[in-house]
């Protein structure tokens with residue numbers, strides 16, 4: 001089954017040329033023998049006439065006939081009597097002999113071309129036709145390849161770039177490869193690049209805005225916190241519940257601003273040093289120990305299967321711990337106490353490792369699975385507000401994993417529950433202790 005545009009154009013172009021060649025071949029096989037036959041018949045007629053003239057009127061009449069016919073046809077004609085066993089047939093490209101029978105014996109009319117060659121024999125004509133067809137097929141194949149490549153290249157480049165954009169690489173462009181081309185495909189490529197440029201600009205503006213606003217809020221928030229502390233010292237006794245509430249809200253906002261700043265800094269970071277060699281199993285165990293400390297009531301729900309040989313990845317230890325921690329925290333927060341949370345760390349195909357966190361909570365609607373990793377996305381606002389989530393945890397996770405050339409995906413598991421799988425490139429070498 002041909003599925004690429006290139007292969008389809010190539011196939012159709014070759015087919016079209018094959019049909020053309022087959023048509024020429026059919027015409028040649030139908031008409032060429034006829035024209036050959038006509039030449040053969042003419043020579044035979046000369047030979048019969050020459051023999052009759054010779055036998056009836058003698059050699060003078062024969063010579064006159066041969067001379068006149070020869071002048072008219074640019075041929076040199078000679079008639080000779082043949083004995084049994086003497087070959088009378090084609091001798092070279094310029095000479096042939098035609099056998100004719102008379103009343104007194106058999107004769108051979110030798111036909112010599114005065115200039116050029118005689119019409120070709122059927123065999124050599126066929127060989128020449130076959131070579132021509134072969135050459136035609138080869139050149140048509142080359143031409144078809146060129147046409148198919150020319151037509152399909154912008155589309156396949158466009159497809160690759162679109163899929164890079166869809167994976168979040170906002171720098172993806174088809175580029176100036178088709179700058180000198182003037183057709184609809186090249187226009188499409190140019191317009192696509194312009195659209196990608198504009199899109200990347202908008203996303204970049206949005207990211208910068210989030211980063212800038214968070215940064216601007218940070219200082220007044222710190223001052224507010226200090227002012228609250230001072231006010232608390234003097235007047236907490238008058239309104240202890242209100243002060244506690246204010247403190248809680250300030251902490252929530254501080255946490256949100258902190259996460260937003262982390263996300264903004266991760267988005268801006270492309271040249272962050274990711275050069276530590278990290279034992280992934282040990283890292284996951286550490287994240288789970290922290291979680292158990294944070295939520296002692298849920299410690300028994302966390303089940304970890306460590307990898308047998310250590311699995312190493314290269315990157316930023318703190319960032320990886322944060323990415324995995326956010327997933328584990330979600331599993332704890334969005335499932336009821338007692339619900340089993342299985343964490344695994346395994347090899348995942350050649351040169352890859354995966355950390356999977358599978359809970360037995362409610363899962364998420366299928367349509368929401370891809371959006372979980374978008375900033376501020378929350379499946380159910382009311383439920384999440386109760387648990388205090390802001391919708392940034394998984395966005396930070398995805399960005400951190402992206403920076404490590406990895407992928408993160410979520411899927412629902414039967415009978416109910418969510419599994420989040422972080423896939424990373426594996427490396428060999430010594431673990432960095434830091």
Ligand SMILES: Nc1ncnc2c1ncn2[C@@H]1O[C@H](COP(=O)(O)OP(=O)(O)OP(=O)(O)O)[C@@H](O)[C@H]1O
Nearest residue numbers: 330331334363378379384389390391392393394418
């Ligand atoms: N294990 C899970 N089970 C069910 N829903 C989940 C799970 N993990 C994430 N979600 C849903 O995905 C949404 C996004 O998660 P994310 O971690 O990005 O944000 P959050 O937990 O709401 O806030 P925070 O920024 O504090 O992590 C959550 O609001 C929740 O609706």
Ligand SMILES: [Mg+2]
Nearest residue numbers: 330389393394
């Ligand atoms: Mg979360």
